[in-house]
Amino acid sequence: EKWAATRPKYPPTSLALQHFDATYSAQLGQLWPSVRVALLSERKYGALLNNFSHDAILEDLRAKGCRDFINDTDTVAQPCLEEGPVAGVKEESSDVPVKKSDIDGQQLSPLRLSPHIKCAVFPRGDITRFKPARPDMHKLLGYYLMDAASVLPCLAMDVQEGHNVLDLCAAPGGKTLTLLQTQSIRFLCVNDTSVSRTLRLRKVLHSYVPKEFLTERNLRITSFDGTKWGEIERETFDRVLVDVPCTTDRHSVIEDDNNIFSKTRTGERRRLPQVQLELLLAGIEAACPGGEIMYSTCTLSQIQNLSVVEQAIHLAREKHGIRLEVVDLRPLTRMFRKTFHFAPDLHLGEMVIPHLAANFGPIYMCKLRRLT
Amino acid sequence: STLQSTQRYNRSQLSEKPVTELSLRSLAGMGFTDIQAEQIYETVFNVRGGSVAKHALSTLTALFVLGLNPSSVLKLLQKCPELYTVKESLLQQRIDNLRKVGLGEGSLQRVVAHYPQILTVTVKKLKHVVAFLREKCLFTVQQVTDILRDSPAIVLEDLSQVEYKFQYVYFRMGVKQAEMIKSRLFRFALDEIRCRHCFLERxxxxxxxDKKGQTVIINPQLDSILSADQDTFLRTIAKASAEEYEVFQRLMDREWQEEEKMYGSFEAD
Ligand SMILES: C[S@@+](CC[C@H](N)C(=O)[O-])C[C@H]1O[C@@H](n2cnc3c(N)ncnc32)[C@H](O)[C@@H]1O
Structure with missing residues (x-):
């Protein structure tokens, strides 16, 4: 009777799956089964290299068969999927962080990447796992394991020397840590409404970053409700990351604990798009004119991704008189298409979709620039 | 080759092996060609240095009585030389028993020719397998016959593994006995069945x-899942790339190994 086990009739994971089957098969069409099997199978990680560590981590990881997907130009290990090299694109080499790209004959503006970020991954199709990172002589860990696709929004933020940066929903801190690797930020505001998660974030920062970089002069950690940020601090930041709470699709189909699809959290789940919209609007207000806002989620949901951005652009203009432009991230997808699968034909933003051979994501990202 | 066989004949005479019953002449009398007779000799002497030779003739006779021709007899003995060690009376009992469980002429020959190892299985063991299939898996008498005919190797398998496979397909995939028979389920390895099923499921x-046997989607037939070669399975049923399935198989192997390890450590506790 091994298979007739007594499980609750509809555990949250199967509710999530039912929900996704209905919405994503319509949204992704033919791609959905392939994304579905990837979501339900073991994910891949990337090792965000800790530039503050003293050990020669990247060499060790390279010896194990990894490559830094951002900077290693060695492309032999990564067979390309769709062929058709595009003139003028130098793929996956970023010693020069400015890339020119040309897609469908139309000239794209160059996309600058945040500097010094390194992330090691095992090649396409390789399912080797990373070992937990070890502390160096100063007790700092050599790498942080996270979804390699989560690095992309940080890369695309184009953090520059002397920037003031806000990370509005920061815990547990993977993206904060990524942003800190640039070592270019003048002042970083880290916020997360959850006090317990903020504590975890502090722990993460202290295991990776030397104390002298974590002083009041360069860092502030708060636990405010991010939706209210516009009321506190307007037109302040050069870069704002709005990495909102979402249906966390991968977690929701795998883990019954703490699942947003459990019956008791239905209300919270229904409110997500509204909260996301408010957070993004707050982020937009917190950015200074000319500043840039990165919206990101780890869901495939159109309602939580494109629709939120569309409404935010509209409301920013109507209610706050802020004009925004969408920054084209297609050069980024060109650069990293050997490492990730990107959703085709999104009319707003870019999305990494999971695939068994490159089981990263989902990560949605959309970058806005404040014109006024 | 005539020369060769004569030499061999002489040699065996010279070496004074107790080949009282098994001679080239007797083999020729049974319809073996010279070369085949040579090969029979070889297989006999490869089993325990020829000490089994006294059973050999009776084994051969029993197989001929089944209606097998010399070349299939030779082939099956090469596949399963242990048959030379089985006493005639036991062999006869086993053959009778196979008839009793429903293998009529025709299927009996085919099973023995294709899987001669079935005659190394004792009457008691075979009865045990039949009882297991009837009682634990609720197959009908006819279905058990079908299983023995289509997947005779089941008689030498670990029955707890067979039970696990049955339960997996019955409970996890919701497939009834009749469909299992149609798909010749027991020919396929559990890992392969599970891997294809999990791939489709995910x-x-x-x-x-559900309890009423209902599903929201229409499941593909077990037969079409199992009998297709991998390319066909991927193209027509899973609609996936070979790369995806290849990675998936490796992921599953690791998942199952780790499950087993965990299970093992629970049992050890
Ligand atoms: C997707 S997670 C952020 C992950 C994080 N950026 C990282 O890379 O490790 C979303 C976070 O938003 C926080 N959150 C939810 N509602 C919020 C709000 N109103 N204001 C600020 N943070 C909020 C949650 O506590 C959660 O930690």
Whole structure:
């Protein structure tokens, strides 16, 4: 009777799956089964290299068969999927962080990447796992394991020397840590409404970053409700990351604990798009004119991704008189298409979709620039 | 080759092996060609240095009585030389028993020719397998016959593994006995069945039926899942790339190994 086990009739994971089957098969069409099997199978990680560590981590990881997907130009290990090299694109080499790209004959503006970020991954199709990172002589860990696709929004933020940066929903801190690797930020505001998660974030920062970089002069950690940020601090930041709470699709189909699809959290789940919209609007207000806002989620949901951005652009203009432009991230997808699968034909933003051979994501990202 | 066989004949005479019953002449009398007779000799002497030779003739006779021709007899003995060690009376009992469980002429010959090892199985063991299939898996008498005919190797398998396979397909995939028979389920390795099933399930193309046997989607037939070669399976049923399935198989292997390890450590506790 091994298979007739007594499980609750509809555990949250199967509710999530039912929900996704209905919405994503319509949204992704033919791609959905392939994304579905990837979501339900073991994910891949990337090792965000800790530039503050003293050990020669990247060499060790390279010896194990990894490559830094951002900077290693060695492309032999990564067979390309769709062929058709595009003139003028130098793929996956970023010693020069400015890339020119040309897609469908139309000239794209160059996309600058945040500097010094390194992330090691095992090649396409390789399912080797990373070992937990070890502390160096100063007790700092050599790498942080996270979804390699989560690095992309940080890369695309184009953090520059002397920037003031806000990370509005920061815990547990993977993206904060990524942003800190640039070592270019003048002042970083880290916020997360959850006090317990903020504590975890502090722990993460202290295991990776030397104390002298974590002083009041360069860092502030708060636990405010991010939706209210516009009321506190307007037109302040050069870069704002709005990495909102979402249906966390991968977690929701795998883990019954703490699942947003459990019956008791239905209300919270229904409110997500509204909260996301408010957070993004707050982020937009917190950015200074000319500043840039990165919206990101780890869901495939159109309602939580494109629709939120569309409404935010509209409301920013109507209610706050802020004009925004969408920054084209297609050069980024060109650069990293050997490492990730990107959703085709999104009319707003870019999305990494999971695939068994490159089981990263989902990560949605959309970058806005404040014109006024 | 005539010369060769004569030499061999002489040699065996010279070496004074107790080949009282088995001679080239007797083999020729049974319809073996010279070369085949040579090969029979070889296989006999490869089993325990020829000490089994006294059973050999009776084994051969029994197989001929079954209606097998010399070349299939030779082939099956090469596949399963242990048969030379089985006493005639036992061999006869086993053959009778196979008839009793429903293998009529025709299927009996085919099973023995294709899987001669079935005659190394004792009457008691075979009865045990039949009882297991009847009682633990609720197959009908006819279905058990079909299983023995289509997947005779089941008689030498670990029955707890067979039971696990049955339960997996019955409970997890919701497939009834009749469909199992049609798909010749027991020919396939558990890992292969599980891997294809899980792949389809995770792609959203297979569902475990509920208590009333209902599913939201229409499941592909077990037969079409198992009997297709990998390319066909991927193209027509899973609609996936070979790369995806190849990675998936490695992931599953690791998942199952780790499950087993965990299970093992629970048992050890
Ligand atoms: C997707 S997670 C952020 C992950 C994080 N950026 C990282 O890379 O490790 C979303 C976070 O938003 C926080 N959150 C939810 N509602 C919020 C709000 N109103 N204001 C600020 N943070 C909020 C949650 O506590 C959660 O930690």
């Amino acid at each position: 792609r959203g193309l297979y569902q475990t039926p």
